[in-house]
Amino acid sequence: MPVEPTSPPTESKSADRPVLSPKPRVLSGIQPTGIGFHLGNYLGAVRNWVAMQDDFDAFYFVPDMHAITVPHDPATLRRRTRESIAELMALGLDPARCTLFVQSHVPEHAELAWVLGCITAYGEASRMTQFKDKAARSELGAATVGLFNYPVLQAADILLYQADQVPVGDDQRQHLELTRDLAKRFNSRFGGTFTVPAPYIPARSARIADLQDPSRKMSKSRPPAGTVYIQDDPKALAKKVRSAVTDTGREVRAAEEKPGISNLLNILSTLTGRGIVDLEATYADSGYGAFKADVAAALVEFVAPIQQRYRDILADEAGLDAVLVAGAAKATAVAADTMRRVRAGVGFLPLGSRSG
């Protein structure tokens, strides 16, 4: 049957998504690399994902296919993918209230990435700053085609699910712009197929800095002394906070010239829900030592129940398997529907069809 070209959808509405849920759809992903998630991942991203589960039709996934764009160890990837799902659940993602899945369990991601790659200009992909940065760090010529294609795969992740909004950090803005361009391009060439996603800017988003170098964002790629991992034990947490770089003087006050103290205040404020001004008043006469001890205590108190849940989730292997299977099924239902339309749109011959 010939495919009737349909008119492109309006920006915020999907082409013809069945109106099963009136909630806007959000989608985001977090890589399974490294030791585990850190406080910056949680306070800057995952905490918002958790809060969005009820008001949005939320899709969250672990992009293991993105993780192989740089050299990796298969056994570690396998273990980390599982642990990442468990850790996201321990942090509050609830598979009963969101669609939680592993990217490679839904092969449509790769299939759509191929199609989108064919409407992406080489020059356009070459302008992606994250690729340029990463490529510059590897040996000359050693950066892979997969790494080059990373943003196109990310666009596929988003467009497959007809996401309305995508919560991402600043470093992913350019990838989201590319995604929007590709969605509009596909829609105008082949008929309205994709929702054009908008960035989601959360009302409260904490930007957590490295404890050893508060001028930089907390990151898994920085030395562990400055990065607070959710799975750190109490002793390690206390040590990291105690040795956190502070500023000269002894006033506990948020100020531009006091980035170290400001960062710790920010952490304590987001963990306890207390305002910065309130905290400044509390610690007005106490000096850095007592303040740091309280930050460490708040962190220990915060991670303890999360670590317990994490261990319980990982220990229940069958339970975790069931979560993965159910998540893959829910995701596939949506992805397969989009891919059917994409295949028809670009003109792939349906199997067993004599017309078209």
Ligand code: TRP
């Ligand atoms: N590139 C993202 C990051 O490093 C992870 C990611 C992959 C993602 N696919 C996505 C985020 C789709 C949002 C939507 O943070």
